[in-house]
């Protein structure tokens with residue numbers, strides 16, 4: 001890599017790289033990704049090892065602090081999180097102001113940003129570890145509020161004797177009228193999904209977090225910006241789009257070929273096969289491989305027969321045998337099968353991207369922290385101006 005950060009001063013030229021397809025904006029020691037070989041590692045540990053052997057909180061610690069925690073470090077980290085799961089009751093008033101059918105991603109982004117009003121020392125750059133703990137602790141609590149209200153149910157307070165994932169599931173699904181027991185198959189599946197989503201180097205939402213944070217905006221506002229960037233259908237919002245697309249194919253009688261044809265004519269139809277293609281993976285997305293297998297395992301263990309799984313497999317097979325997809329190296333990405341698992345776990349479609357946000361949170365935090373510790377300059381891309389040259393101002397009466 002060549003550092004061209006002062007190219008303009010030296011030559012008078014600006015590089016134009018729309019979508020930053022080949023522009024590195026930082027040096028980072030967090031996530032290694034080789035898109036040609038389909039390799040993904042967090043802090044040097046393979047995604048396959050972490051997904052099969054670690055807990056989401058261990059991986060979160062690894063991403064944020066650089067090493068896998070010792071037992072003592074883990075206890076301190078997880079106890080701190082348990083102690084901060086409650087959300088200030090005044091946040092509820094903000095939440096209550098949203099329409100009942102507000103999209104949960106809109107609510108989440110707004111509430112995370114609102115946290116900066118409750119912890120104003122974050123804007124002074126103080127007590128960063130405490131703010132990190134609060135974010136990790138409160139995001140699952142906030143995430144469950146929208147779901148509970150959409151069901152017309154009272155929200156559940158956290159139960160801090162439960163671990164991170166069980167606590168989330170309890171806040172989501174427990175009803176005051178009956179006992180709720182966390183199914184270990186569900187908890188394990190969620191653990192794997194959250195780990196697979198935990199970081200992915202300089203993707204759109206993470207770059208947004210770093211860019212907003214580079215102005216020295218506080219950690220809550222920076223992470224809220226990441227939530228908002230994640231919502232878009234070309235990024236984390238794709239998991240919701242995938243299920244809606246698969247449902248539509250099912251309703252239409254399962255005609256996979258029609259959708260392949262529409263996607264091949266993306267330029268005229270404007271239709272893209274959601275869950276397919278990736279900016280950096282030009283080989284199989286290693287996360288998709290793990291998720292595809294997990295989808296089979298989880299559905300069979302839970303005894304769920306979801307016809308969209310077969311449609312997804314049919315779509316994948318048809319795409320992988322079609323020259324359009326082969327030539328463009330378009331493979332299933334992390335979002336292609338994740339929604340099928342979320343659905344089997346009882347999570348509604350409009351919450352899928354929220355689940356992604358819970359998973360991605362430690363990655364955003366780690367990247368924000370690294371950016372601040374590296375004392376990176378404010379992010380400020382250049383442009384090539386294409387507007388008018390100097391024009392003469394006319395008074396409004398003469399226009």
Ligand code: ACO
Pocket residue numbers: 019203233234235236238263264266267271272273274275276277278279280328330333334335
């Ligand atoms: N369906 C049909 N055609 C596609 C698709 C798709 N899903 N993805 C890319 N293409 C085609 C493009 O039309 C383009 O064709 P062309 O060479 O004839 O012009 C070519 O493949 C390259 O596509 P780009 O848009 O240049 O690739 P880019 O790297 O900018 O986009 C992206 C990557 C946004 C992920 C894209 O593949 C896409 O829109 N996929 C669907 C949405 C999706 O699944 N997003 C989730 C990504 S993973 C994540 O964010 C967690």
